[in-house]
Amino acid sequence: MNAYQVVGIITVCMVLFSGVVTFLTAQGVHVLLALLGVYLIAVWSMLSMQRKARASFNVNTDDQRRYLDSHNRQYRARVIDFSSAKR
Numbered sequence: 001m002n003a004y005q006v007v008g009i010i011t012v013c014m015v016l017f018s019g020v021v022t023f024l025t026a027q028g029v030h031v032l033l034a035l036l037g038v039y040l041i042a043v044w045s046m047l048s049m050q051r052k053a054r055a056s057f058n059v060n061t062d063d064q065r066r067y068l069d070s071h072n073r074q075y076r077a078r079v080i081d082f083s084s085a086k087r
Helices: 003-026 031-056 061-070
Strands: none
Touching: 003 031
16 A cells, blocks of 8 residues: 555544544533543454454464474475574
8 A cells, every 4th residue: 555545544534533522522422431432442343353354264373283284394484594694
């Protein structure tokens, strides 16, 4: 992504967050309660999206580790020792 796109997305999210908090305070909700509520709903939605994405790609680290351990050494990733590399 372009840097301008990232800044634009952050700006849109910030404006949306402040707009919802402003709307809730205009309805009579205490400011701190509105901030906490909107924040917790945002965190909950991000965690649920992450959980759904993980489930859709079938990412199980334990299963992958067992699968890779069952193969020969040629399929495993090797660690490069950078201190012994010649310059």
